[in-house]
Each structure stands twice: as structure tokens, then as C-alpha cells.
Amino acid sequence: MKAILTVVGQEKPGIVAHVSTFLADRNINILDISQTIMDDTFTMMMQVQLNENDDLQDLITQLRALGKKIGVDINLRNEELYRAMQQL
Template sequence: MRAILTTVGQDKTGIIAGVSTFLAERGINILDLSQTIMKGYFTMMMVVDVDDSADFSALSSDLTGLGKKMGVEINIRNEKMYAAMHELSGGLD
């Protein structure tokens, strides 16, 4: 399944390395990545491929914990959720 992972926080060394190492250790492939620094704040969005058999709730919790250790906020959402939100907002026009 494809998922959207976002990371936001004060810029510091090692954010990309920490997140990408976490993902690699769990066999999660990064399909696309965009990152920038705006006024000292680091922002990153990834599209990742998560094994369908993975415990998504546990993965989300682990990423939240990683973010706390690193001093950033990390969230992951199933890509289908974003598609459904887009469909809903498109239907309101």
C-alpha cells in the first residue's frame, strides 16, 4: 500500500537520515520525496510503499515516537485517505 509520510520541525542535522534509516530497517521503500527548509523549519513529504501485511497502526505509533526522539513531528497516512478527501472536496463545487 502507498502512504504519505510528513515530517515537520526545527531544522537540524540528521532528520532525513533518521527517517530513511527507520524506513529501510522495516523494508519500506521511498517512492518519492520532497523536502525544504523555510525560515529554519524543516518540512518533508514522502510517498512510501508499505507492505500490505504491515501493522499500520503500530507503524504510525513508532513513527510518532521516532519524531519525539528527534524533536520533529512525523505522521503517516494511507494514500487512499488523501484520495477520498480529494473526492469529497471535489464534490462540493
């Protein structure tokens, strides 16, 4: 399943490294990535390919914990759900 991962928080070194390492350790492929810094706020959006045996809720919980550890907000949504929300 494809999913959309978003990261928002205070700009600091290592955000991309932490998130991409988390994904690589779980064999989750990054299909597309976009990031920018607005003033001092870091924003990143990734399209990722989850493995068929990945538990979405478990990944969300782990990513939120990672975000708390590094001081950013991380969200993960099923791409189909994300796109449907954007159309409303």
C-alpha cells in the same frame, strides 16, 4: 499499500537519515520525496510503499515515537485517505 509520510519541525542535521533508516530497517520503499526548509522549519513529504503485512497503526505509533526522539512531528496516512482529505 501506498502511504504519505510527513515530517515537520525545527531544522537540524540528521532528520532525513533517521526517517529513511527507520523505513529501510522495515523494508519500506521510498517512492518519492520532497523536502524544503522554510526559515528554520524543516518540511518533508514522502510517498512510501508499505509491505502487505505492515500494521499501519503500529507504524504510526513507532514513527510518532521517533519524531518525539528527534524533535519533529511525523505523520503517516494511507495515500487513498490522504488524497480524499485533500479533495474535501
